[in-house]
Amino acid sequence: MRKMQGRGEESLLVRRLGRRRVRGLKYTLLAVPFMVYIFAMNYVPLIGWLYSVFDYRLGQKFLDFGNMVFVGLDNFKKLYNERSEVLRVMRNTLVMSGLGLLSTPLPVVFAILFNEIRGKHFKKFVQTTTTLPNFISWITVYGIAFAFFSVNGFVSMVLRQFGIEPSPTGILGDVDKVWFLQWFLGIWKSFGWSSIIYIAAIVGIDAELFDAARVDGADKLQTIWHITVPGILPTYVVMFLLAVSNILTNGFDQYFMFYNPLVADRIEVLDYYVYKVGFIINDYPYSITLGMLKSLLSIVLLFTANGLSKKIRGDAIV
Template sequence: MELQVATKRLAVKKKKKKFSMTLLLMALPFIILVIVFNYVPLFGWIYGFYDYKPGIPLKDSEFVGLKFFRLAFMDQGTDLVRVLRNSLVLSFLSILVSPLYVAFAILLNEMRGKWFKKFVQVTTTLPNFISWVLVYSIFYVFFAVSDGVVNTLLLKLEWILSPFNFLGNNDIVWIFQTLVGLWKGLGWGAIIYLAAIVGIDPELYEAAKSDGAGRFRTIWHITVPGIMPTFVVLLLLNVSNMLNNGFEQFYVFYNALVADRLEVIDYYVYRIGLESNDFSYSTVLGMFKTIVSVTILFTVNWIAKKVRGESII
């Protein structure tokens, strides 16, 4: 009898081991891709210590040590402070509007008409798959100074006396770009919260209904607490990713009138590296961004472990 039990346990153990190996082999191509595209390029950091010029082999380039680090943090420190300010403010505003994704997911879940619900979900998710070039074209049609739809309408209604420059106004550029990002990502960002709502035990809703709770109280006491862990994890990840604003959005909306407030660190690295051909200096800026982002990630992870008892990584 004991021999049969031991044989069964051994067979189960072998089956689990075989299943684990299968999963590992399935994940291996993706692990290799992550290593190739995320870790192998880190060897390029060595360019930050050389005065590299395109076309000249690295071994023939002059070793300058920390020259470009001093240039970034001392000689041109004001530029770095400016782009860091822009990156942090835009990231903070994006985090500030993140509860709207939760609210939209809840409202979408509460819709009773299936056809209308699918229509709203599809129309709000589609902008996520539109390239930023087309997004800029759409917003230019609506918000251009000369013949934009919004300015034309406001002038005809006599709500304004002269056209308002939405795309080139330095005072509202941060808020305007936050709203653009919200419009593009609202439907897509709500998907993960809809999945979290689906995972809530239906018996909780039935118990609330039997106790006489209305829709609002059911949402407040069941739906919101049910998706709060998901929101907290995504919030912590967004905080740790504050310097990664992206590049495409600010590249297409960039112009001389808003350059001072729209140049984030990703665009700054691109401008220095590819437009000015200063690869060594741009490498140092990229290194700085990576180190700060990793530091913020582990700091947020430590805070989450202390406060929630669970870490995000």
């Protein structure tokens, strides 16, 4: 009886609203929890921007502005006065993100090569081994890197066996190599996972195009160049432009783990610097001001990337 009553209510709802509207309503209700999550995690914290004009200290009551000293634009003046330090951090951020942008073709190349593997079991093995590092925490990655690249690590021992004396600080403490080491570790950890979207794009290419190419006598390289590459190029453009818009967000945990006084000048990126100012130096209002700078610059980059997308693809990404 309950099932029949439920079906009757559902059919009545369908007759009143229409089948398409009912389906759309169901999809909307499914999206509501995610919309609430996005709002709570990304928009509610913007209330904290108010602290940038108050002398707030951690431990005070939330939004208790009556017991806080109003400092006005002092933190913004401080941002200008300490611009040399901020520019140094921005330099590190842009260099690391720029190196990341240079490596964006690697997942594309890997996806194309992966698509050409015919052995089913070997294909699964390759995909598992290349994707697995994405799920390894940076704490574990640091432990592995320390075992290999520290003063008495595996690499230093091998170099000594060949009569080469390694750096007295080890690679982890070499300020001239820190950018490239972090770049290498970032590629190793993420390129397998990043290639999944390009593998999916290749799968989505019409199989008749490949059949037609074979009939026309195209070899493997010609098929890849004239069908596979154009087929995944729109996906690559979108992903590249999104990476440009997120160029100031290159992670925190990686640089937090590999930070040490020897390489501090090169490894302090914006995310880590905001954390240091807010929680180590305990200047929370100034860290919020830095976060506001990052957010505003990211918005500018997003709309710049959006404009480039309109010119290149004739379509916006947002």
